[in-house]
Amino acid sequence: MSTVKLLEYGEMSPEAQAVVDDIKSTRNVDDVNNFWKALANDPATLSRIWAGLKSVMGPGHLDPLVKEMIYVAVSAANGCDYCLHSHSASARAKGMSAEQQSELLAVVAMAHQTNALATSMAVPVDPEFQQ
Amino acid sequence: MSTVKLLEYGEMSPEAQAVVDDIKSTRNVDDVNNFWKALANDPATLSRIWAGLKSVMGPGHLDPLVKEMIYVAVSAANGCDYCLHSHSASARAKGMSAEQQSELLAVVAMAHQTNALATSMAVPVDPEFQQ
Amino acid sequence: MSTVKLLEYGEMSPEAQAVVDDIKSTRNVDDVNNFWKALANDPATLSRIWAGLKSVMGPGHLDPLVKEMIYVAVSAANGCDYCLHSHSASARAKGMSAEQQSELLAVVAMAHQTNALATSMAVPVDPEFQQ
Amino acid sequence: MSTVKLLEYGEMSPEAQAVVDDIKSTRNVDDVNNFWKALANDPATLSRIWAGLKSVMGPGHLDPLVKEMIYVAVSAANGCDYCLHSHSASARAKGMSAEQQSELLAVVAMAHQTNALATSMAVPVDPEFQQ
Amino acid sequence: MSTVKLLEYGEMSPEAQAVVDDIKSTRNVDDVNNFWKALANDPATLSRIWAGLKSVMGPGHLDPLVKEMIYVAVSAANGCDYCLHSHSASARAKGMSAEQQSELLAVVAMAHQTNALATSMAVPVDPEFQQ
Amino acid sequence: MSTVKLLEYGEMSPEAQAVVDDIKSTRNVDDVNNFWKALANDPATLSRIWAGLKSVMGPGHLDPLVKEMIYVAVSAANGCDYCLHSHSASARAKGMSAEQQSELLAVVAMAHQTNALATSMAVPVDPEFQQ
Numbered sequence: 173m174s175t176v177k178l179l180e181y182g183e184m185s186p187e188a189q190a191v192v193d194d195i196k197s198t199r200n201v202d203d204v205n206n207f208w209k210a211l212a213n214d215p216a217t218l219s220r221i222w223a224g225l226k227s228v229m230g231p232g233h234l235d236p237l238v239k240e241m242i243y244v245a246v247s248a249a250n251g252c253d254y255c256l257h258s259h260s261a262s263a264r265a266k267g268m269s270a271e272q273q274s275e276l277l278a279v280v281a282m283a284h285q286t287n288a289l290a291t292s293m294a295v296p297v298d299p300e301f302q303q
Numbered sequence: 304m305s306t307v308k309l310l311e312y313g314e315m316s317p318e319a320q321a322v323v324d325d326i327k328s329t330r331n332v333d334d335v336n337n338f339w340k341a342l343a344n345d346p347a348t349l350s351r352i353w354a355g356l357k358s359v360m361g362p363g364h365l366d367p368l369v370k371e372m373i374y375v376a377v378s379a380a381n382g383c384d385y386c387l388h389s390h391s392a393s394a395r396a397k398g399m400s401a402e403q404q405s406e407l408l409a410v411v412a413m414a415h416q417t418n419a420l421a422t423s424m425a426v427p428v429d430p431e432f433q434q
Numbered sequence: 435m436s437t438v439k440l441l442e443y444g445e446m447s448p449e450a451q452a453v454v455d456d457i458k459s460t461r462n463v464d465d466v467n468n469f470w471k472a473l474a475n476d477p478a479t480l481s482r483i484w485a486g487l488k489s490v491m492g493p494g495h496l497d498p499l500v501k502e503m504i505y506v507a508v509s510a511a512n513g514c515d516y517c518l519h520s521h522s523a524s525a526r527a528k529g530m531s532a533e534q535q536s537e538l539l540a541v542v543a544m545a546h547q548t549n550a551l552a553t554s555m556a557v558p559v560d561p562e563f564q565q
Numbered sequence: 566m567s568t569v570k571l572l573e574y575g576e577m578s579p580e581a582q583a584v585v586d587d588i589k590s591t592r593n594v595d596d597v598n599n600f601w602k603a604l605a606n607d608p609a610t611l612s613r614i615w616a617g618l619k620s621v622m623g624p625g626h627l628d629p630l631v632k633e634m635i636y637v638a639v640s641a642a643n644g645c646d647y648c649l650h651s652h653s654a655s656a657r658a659k660g661m662s663a664e665q666q667s668e669l670l671a672v673v674a675m676a677h678q679t680n681a682l683a684t685s686m687a688v689p690v691d692p693e694f695q696q
Numbered sequence: 697m698s699t700v701k702l703l704e705y706g707e708m709s710p711e712a713q714a715v716v717d718d719i720k721s722t723r724n725v726d727d728v729n730n731f732w733k734a735l736a737n738d739p740a741t742l743s744r745i746w747a748g749l750k751s752v753m754g755p756g757h758l759d760p761l762v763k764e765m766i767y768v769a770v771s772a773a774n775g776c777d778y779c780l781h782s783h784s785a786s787a788r789a790k791g792m793s794a795e796q797q798s799e800l801l802a803v804v805a806m807a808h809q810t811n812a813l814a815t816s817m818a819v820p821v822d823p824e825f826q827q
Numbered sequence: 828m829s830t831v832k833l834l835e836y837g838e839m840s841p842e843a844q845a846v847v848d849d850i851k852s853t854r855n856v857d858d859v860n861n862f863w864k865a866l867a868n869d870p871a872t873l874s875r876i877w878a879g880l881k882s883v884m885g886p887g888h889l890d891p892l893v894k895e896m897i898y899v900a901v902s903a904a905n906g907c908d909y910c911l912h913s914h915s916a917s918a919r920a921k922g923m924s925a926e927q928q929s930e931l932l933a934v935v936a937m938a939h940q941t942n943a944l945a946t947s948m949a950v951p952v953d954p955e956f957q958q
Contacts (some may be wrong), residue, residue, distance in 0.1 A: 173695045174425045175522045176535070184791045205431075207417070210424040214536035217543070220617060223418065227329040227613065228413045233402040238369050239410050245373045246414035248947035249380030251513045255414070256947060257432040260699045271364040273700070274738035277947050279370050280746070281388070282359045285940035286338070286352065290385040292903035292911060292932050293314035293341040294305045301336075301388040302566045304824045306915045307928070345929035348936070351748055358744065379554035382644045382906045387554060391568045403609035404569070408554050416547035421648070423510035423518060423539050433697050435786045435957045436687045438797070444572075467693075473687040476798035479805070482879055483679065489875065490675045495664040500631050501672050507635045508676035511642030513775045516683040517676070519694040533626040541632050543904045545639035545648070546623045548600070548614065551646040553597070555603040556567045563650040625820035644906045649818060653830045661703035666831070667869035670816050674872070678809035683782060685801050698949045729955075731941070734948040736944040745941065752937045757926040759921045762893050763934050766900045770938035773904030779938070780944040795888040803894050807901035807910070810862070810876065814909040817865040818829045824860075825912040 178209040187215035191222050198226065205258060237266040247281050309340040318346035322353050329357065336389060368397040376411050440471040449477035453484050460488065467520060499528040507542050571602040580608035584615050591619070598651060630659040638673050702733040711739035715746050722750065729782060761790040769804050833864040842870035846877050853881070860913060892921040900935050 181192060181203075192212065195204050211218040229239055240263035247255035263273070312323060312334075323343065326335050342349040358368055371394035378386035394404070443465075454474065457466050473480040491501055502525035509517035515550060523537070574582060574596075585605065588597050604611040622632055633656035640648035656666070705716060716736065719728050735742040753763055756815075764787035771779035787797070836847060836858075849866065850859050866873040884894055895918035902910035918928070 173519070173690070174427060175518055176424050176539075178426075203305045205429045206426045207421055209551075210426045211420065212538065213532065213934040216620065217420075217536065217540045220620065221336050221420070224413055224613060224617070225417070227609065228406075228409045232406050233400065234372075234406045234410070238372070239406075240329065241365075241369070242373060242376045242407065243414045244947070245376045246380050246411055247418055248943055249377050250415065250418040250422070251946050252418040253949060254426045254428055255418050256699055256949060257428045257697070261432040270737065274741065275359075275363050275365045276369075276373065277700075277944060278359045278738065278741045279365075279373045279746075280377055280947055281940045281943045282355055283374045284381065285936045286356070287378055287383040287386050288903055288934060288936045288939040289342065289348075289352070289380040290338055290382070291383050291906050292899070292935055294908060294911060295306050295309075295337045295341045295385045296305060296337045297385055297388045297566070301392040304821070304912070306911055344925065345933065347751065348929065348933045350563045351751065352936075355744060356747070358740065375554070378860075379550055382553050384556060387556060387568055388566070401606065405610065408551060408569075409607065409610045411554055412550040412614075415550040416543045419510055419543045419546040420539060422513050423506070423542055425515060425518060428697070435781075435952070436689060437780055438686050438801075440688075467691045468688045469683055469686075472688045473682065475662040475794065476802065478882065479616045479798065479802045482882065483682070483805075484878070486675055486875060487590070487679070489871065490573070490668075491669045494668050495662065496612070496634075496668045496672075497671070501668075502671045503627075503631070504635060504638045504669065507638045507641050508673055509640050509680055512677065512684070514680040514684050516688045516690055517680050519690045523694040531626065537621075537625050537627045537632075538635065539620045541635045542639055544617055545636045545642065546588070549640055549643040549645040549648050551604065551610075552600055553645050555569050557571075557599045557603045557647045558567060559647055559828070560598045561583075564620045564653040637816070641812055644815050646818060649816060649830055650828070663868065667872065670813060670831075671869065671872045673816055674809045674812045674876075677812040678805045681772055681805040681808040682801060684775050685768070685804055687777060687780060698951060700948050702950075704851045714948045723934040729953045730950045731945055734950045735944065742942075745944070748937055749941070752930075752933045756930050757924065758896075758930045758934075762896070765889075765893070765932075766931065767945060769897045769900045769936045770904050770935055771942055773901050774942040774946070776946050776954055778950045779942050785956040793888065799883075799889045799894075800886050800897065802883045803889075803897045804901055806879055807898045808905065810880070811902055811905040811907040811910050813866065813872075813876070814862055815905070815907050817831050818926065819833075819861045819865045819909045820829060821912045822860045823907055825916040 174206075176210050176213050178206055179212040180209065184212045185215050188212040188218055191215065191219050195222060207254065207258065236266060237263060240266055241268065241272075241276050244276060245283075247279050248277075249284070291293055305337075305341055307341050307344050309337055310343040311340065315343045316346050319343040321418075322346070322350050326353060326402075329395055338385065338389065368394060368399060371397055372399065372407050375407060379408075379411050380415070436468075436472055438472050440468055440473050441474040442471065446474045448478050450474040450480055453477070453481050469516065469520065485518060499530060502528055503530065503534075503538050506538060509546075510539075510542050516527060525546070567599075567603055569606050571599055572605040577605045578608055581605040581611055584608065584612050588615060600647065600651065630656060630661060633659055634661065634665075634669050637669060638676075641670075641673050642677070655661050675689065698730075698734055700734050700737050701731055703731065703736040708736045709739050712736040712742055712753050715739065715743050719746060731778065731782065761787060761792060764790055765792065765796075768800060769807075772801075772804050773808070829861075829865055831865050833861055833867050834867040835864065839867045840870050843873055846870065846874050850877060861911065861950040862913065892918060892923060895921055896923065896927075896931050899931060900938075903932075903935050904939070 192204055241257055243259040247259055323335055371390055374390040378390055446479055454466055502521055505521040584598055633652055636652040641654055716728055764783055767783040847859055895914055898914040902914055
């Protein structure tokens, strides 16, 4: 159960509906996911987050699939179950193979292990890492 | 200051020296970073971690630069300062441009923001995310 | 499913029952929430936590509603689903409006985003922040 | 040492300078903090983050001091040293007393303790917390 | 629902089956837990993780029960629900009493509270802690 | 630099001095560590935390050294540098050998790795883990 109500389209304010209309037309889908139905309680945040995501996840210097895999990696580290599922699905839709997913998870897991070692040993940063 | 002593080559056990020799020849460097000098206190873990890293970060289904960027993303989420510096340096050595680094950080930051929203609203996972 | 048994009143030790009696009379409720039924397995911790909460969340220099919203913010950062639900409910009971909840979540989410940026860029603390 | 270069005003692109000009005039300061000098490497993110912060931390349904204290709470949970210092300074500038800071930290600490208990006992959410 | 398919024995590759056979004979069980059925999608990681766990959790300088309790403590801090349940069960199987579990959780919770205080007050490390 | 002032004995309130006196006599030391000098700004929290620590870390069903190692494990997971140093020092004072410290860190690191895997694969809890 969510801590805010999930709003269906008819229950949203006109400002929220306008954002949802843009999500639907940009993604060419009939309905939006629960994340957006929850965010619709706050049209200002809904609008800001959608604009941010369109900008950050849009065309740039990194491959769109790479961006989704980075998103999955962060979501795993933060233990965000919803985000793990939604961005794993997005990555698959953008062509992530089963082998690539396996390798992504292996890197994420290894990073957690060496992060824990470096932190618990309080290793000082080598001067040559300075950029 | 570290919570374990950083060992120079001459202070390491023969088992640790053998691993360090392999790191130096694999990476074609004259000395290893502080992380390995700290891990050298525990030859069994040193050996296991190095073998794991060689396997996970080696050739596979993801580009080596992509793997380094995933490592940076996890290290940021875990707040591991040492790992952020070492893997940012590795990513630059593997060709990460300033524009790609900027985009990486923008994705990481956006992911933290939407992770926090999905978690705090306790949004239920949509059935269509099921694979 | 919990990792400890939830104890009903009749299954608790007299020491645990005494704490639960105080919770019920302080909060003017007929029964306590699951958190307390789980903690009742350890009367010493039950007693210490209840005394701490009464002291920390009681009258002081911050508004009780503000304290509940701080609690929600920390629970979101820690990904504690139970705590998010219980303290969101407490905040609503203390008068948090839907608009205030939206603003709370927007601040929490923005903080996660800029936390991630400051950490991943390893920004040095400005001297003027020193108090 | 940071993982990106801190840019002084003269080293920034015109797009970054425009954002920094707005920060300086909005806050009525002669120079911006290191966070902005680091973000200036990426004018698009600099612009997006500043616009988001102005909107989220601006006038609304919560007191500006309360928002800063929520920011401190999240920064503590995420272990963001820079953010703890900058937002503690902002909170003091907005009138946070020493007593209020003490109470803020006490709530943050207590929340971490009960978060850990609820998570480690895997307490099921009570039905009455449903909103 | 998982983000990867749980594989039953007949669906696994021969490499994965060989690892699972070793888990079953080492632990003297008829079937492996869901964690291994999920990992079986990636035989290389399955093999590496199982070898690492056998080595790290095997005989050494710490009591096996102590190692399980340390595992529970980390899993609580990371909010890993699966790991909390599996390692709490392992700890009970290795003799953890209800009183020991209560004390473990009390230490974990107290550590979270003082961690939050030390971090939010940014306390400088005392010179005498240097080893 | 800390976010609160570190108070020397002569700057503390009588209530804070009384707690510090008890810490000094209980631990048989001439001065207290920085953590207590920072907490002394808030005598109520100082008193509550010291009482809690004495109770939780005192004689019980777990060995005092085991409790310190659990504390180190949680501090590593939370990235609390101060706590890692102080509790590593306490563990050494209570007899932790170099071999035991190595094994502690190896378990902590392995737990982070499998936590990350179980979380990112969203593995469902096996029914037999139910207690």
